[in-house]
Amino acid sequence: MKNILKIIRMTVGLWVLTALIYPVVILAVSQVAFASQGNGSVLRNSQGTVIGSVLIGQEFKSERYFSDRPSTINYSQDESAKPTGVSGASNLAPSNPDLLKRVQEDASRLQQKNTKPVADLIYTSGSGLDPHISTAAAQAQLNRVAQARNLQPGEIAALIDRYTERRFLGIFGEPGVNVLELNYALDSRP
Known part of the structure; x- marks a missing residue:
């Protein structure tokens, strides 16, 4: 006992x-x-309303915005959204015809918009929630966004450079652009 x-x-x-x-x-x-x-690293607009988290990718459909990486999950963004989103990849093997078909469709869609189909814009991230794109993916979308906003490409290129996160400690990882912060900066321009 x-x-x-x-x-x-x-x-x-x-x-x-x-x-x-x-x-x-x-x-x-x-x-x-x-x-x-x-x-949650939330980003608020000038009125204090939460517009998203800089840690979670979000879907931008308008030509006026930079697109995030494609995702196989549905983001929690509308009134039917659950408090927590779902994450995960498609788990399709590189040899899977469904994956090849989706990649070809995405590449074709991008080419129709005069956007170079770089890897970040046609391949999903492992979690489906990656908020960053490479600087090459941002540059590939630069002219489309500039045209949709009636801005000079140089004005937007400066914003891309400003919102590019450099390598951690100068050696780890690759530079990336946080899409939510970049798109919010575009909307906040005078």
Whole structure:
């Protein structure tokens, strides 16, 4: 009986430590040290309305906006949206005819819009939620967006450069452009 009570005390103690104390400490640290990231890295417009998270890709259909990477999932963006989106890739093998058909259709659609079909614009990301595109993908869309907004390509090229996130520590990863931030900057222009 003595051992059973000892086991019960240890179990309750570990439960309190791992299920109560640890999460509260992590929440407190995230709110103090990483408030933006801890709250979802939301981007708000000038009226304070949330327009999205800079950590999650979003679908932009208008010619006035830069397109994100294609996704095999439906983004949670309308009134029927659930609080949490669904993530995941299609899991189609490179030899799958459905994947080849989708890639060819996307490439053809981009060519019809006079946009070079670079990899980021025809291949989905692993999670389906990647908010970044490569600088090459942004440059490929530059003329289409400039024409739709009646702007000079140089004006938009400056924004692409401004919103390009460089390599982490100068060596890790590839430069990328956060599409939501770039599109919001375009809308915020005077």
